[in-house]
Amino acid sequence: MDAFDSVEGQLAVGGIPARLLAQRVGSTPFFAYDRDLISSRVATVRAALPDGVHLKYAVKANPMPALLHHLSALVDGLDVASAGELRHALDTPMPAARISFAGPGKTTAELTQAVAAGVLVELESENELARLREVAARLGTRARVALRINPDFAMHGSGMRLGGGPQQFGIDAERVPDLLAVLAAAPETDFQGFHVFAGSQNLRAESICEAQRATVAMILGLADAAPGPIRYLNLGGGFGIPYSRKDEPLDLGPIGENLHKLIEQQLRPALPQAQVVIELGRYLVGEAGVYVTRVVDRKQSRGKTYLVVDGGMHHQLAASGNFGQVIRRNYPIAVASRFGGPQREDWDGEPDSEREKVTVVGCLCTPLDLLGDGVELPPAEVGDLIALFQAGAYGLTASPTAFLGHPPPVEVLV
């Protein structure tokens, strides 16, 4: 929230105050993504990472075409998780050779599209390799492949764990040598390297550093078995963003230093041809987006004040606490049409004379549709605009837009 300016006493996205932006969009609710915030976030990450490390954007975080096009000029590669995302990625100026396709359930049709496009396929299983070989043989081309490894360690403190123990993701580290032997005898494939992704949404730099050290150690142990030099080494990401006041933002400094050390002391000497890649989704775009919705009703019920808005969980499911969260916590929220002054200072702190405690609910006919539970906001009336922050990643596409038959919201890049 602090990254956004106040203009004319309103929240501004890309310098445009919220009410004017709503007029420009033509309807509420809508998602607005701030172009400059995305650019500056990429610059911040670049400054923290060692020179030469490639930065890749995971399209799944937010596949809006204009945003993707903007990002394609700022990052070194794009990662996709479906044929649909692949199509959007190929529509950008990003060369196909810089696009990778990962995910546990790739269909043969999707593998065909990926090989035809010439993107890097990150293999998740033996069966997938077998199907990919058939596809490449049929197309008469060599498929560029990397192996996604399920490590034998987890990234501690991750919002979601994607590595360690049994997983649907990747190939267990201990089975990788066998698969490398198969690849060495598979002329339909062009082996590039490895992808290791142990967890996501992590706010502890030390956990990320530890996972990177463990990943490098594991890779160095596997490299000898590879059918050729390691040219691609995707160390994953896992960089988290704060979703509530209790979250401390991630400190990039130690991660950059750790990575610098790993590259200089271990990777460059042992794997001189390996291009190190850090892949981020949420971290690049999550904080650059707001979801803006309008107050339709203001009502009292047995001592509680409700603001009913024209949006809801059907557009921003995670903010309602129904997208993988065990405990619901309020996402940062503000009255976008009354933004500036003391209410910017805290999200759900102590009440003061200029604010009131309200419950913000969406327009759906279900008690799940809760956007702000007992939040402190400046008094808002019907017609005021409410902003939910941290809506740039896993927002619209991770929400059940058809639920209850409301029209889908507009997305704008400002």
Add this chain to the structure above:
Amino acid sequence: MDAFDSVEGQLAVGGIPARLLAQRVGSTPFFAYDRDLISSRVATVRAALPDGVHLKYAVKANPMPALLHHLSALVDGLDVASAGELRHALDTPMPAARISFAGPGKTTAELTQAVAAGVLVELESENELARLREVAARLGTRARVALRINPDFAMHGSGMRLGGGPQQFGIDAERVPDLLAVLAAAPETDFQGFHVFAGSQNLRAESICEAQRATVAMILGLADAAPGPIRYLNLGGGFGIPYSRKDEPLDLGPIGENLHKLIEQQLRPALPQAQVVIELGRYLVGEAGVYVTRVVDRKQSRGKTYLVVDGGMHHQLAASGNFGQVIRRNYPIAVASRFGGPQREDWDGEPDSEREKVTVVGCLCTPLDLLGDGVELPPAEVGDLIALFQAGAYGLTASPTAFLGHPPPVEVLV
């Protein structure tokens, strides 16, 4: 699951075995709704309810147009929760006078469409009444209205509570007399009656009976303050369906008897013009639908067997445990292409020689995409079809279909 037949050793929907149905649909994954199961469910409910009680379908449970059309010939009314649902309801042969519009965040545009269509508007707040009056005056017509009451009691044992205490839904019972006085002096409105809905997804007949008794007592206390005779009395629904083996199906018998008694002894004498309405969504369609998805990969990881399917939580979010559930439980699941014989007997019981323990995951690149956690199924291979049951309500529309950019699934009524 038991309601579905086995044909040629496969799950049959509408008599068509799953593999043939998949060919007819042309792609997986898909949702299939069984027309006959819906009809027979409506007949069962009708047989249990006293004669003359109107049965209304809550469109939000499943708004698929063909299903809605089918149901419109079987029920006495439709309830919608948005202008989008209103449009679909008006497309059926159901007369507008038998359609109601409820929900806490109706916009003025939606109120205008509802009044123009002549449907019954179930008012949720004072502010909504004020806006509705303006709309009716502008259109030069009288708006048919009912008051949705937030009772001063809850329905015990409900999956979701929508009444009692502070709520965004309806008007607190104690404030209803004031609102009735406003309505009495509002010539733009045509008062019809009340709607009371205390909870949903309830499997305890006695809790539903108790809520109905409390509702009737409350209504009888409010009727004198009404501006005219009560002609419409929507007692809600809340009838639940079992989602796991531990759930006992709801016993309709006591509910019908209780309602019969309430009508004969209290409602008919006191409110002779009141049409009693029971409104059901999930109960009419939930068990008539299956979600069918195909095995794309079968993989081992550190002692666990995974079936990766081409569908997932983006189509059937509730089955992944991420739609309002506190504790994830497996939805009933089967291998649709190997259905018949012992595996039909239990959902997650003891293993036997013909079954194996597997984890069924979707194709999304997230650990949230879990469809069956350690379930006992007959051995399935790549190409087999997996069916998730209880998918007829709050399935497709309650899921984030755009997540990760896969094409939306087809829905068929069979």
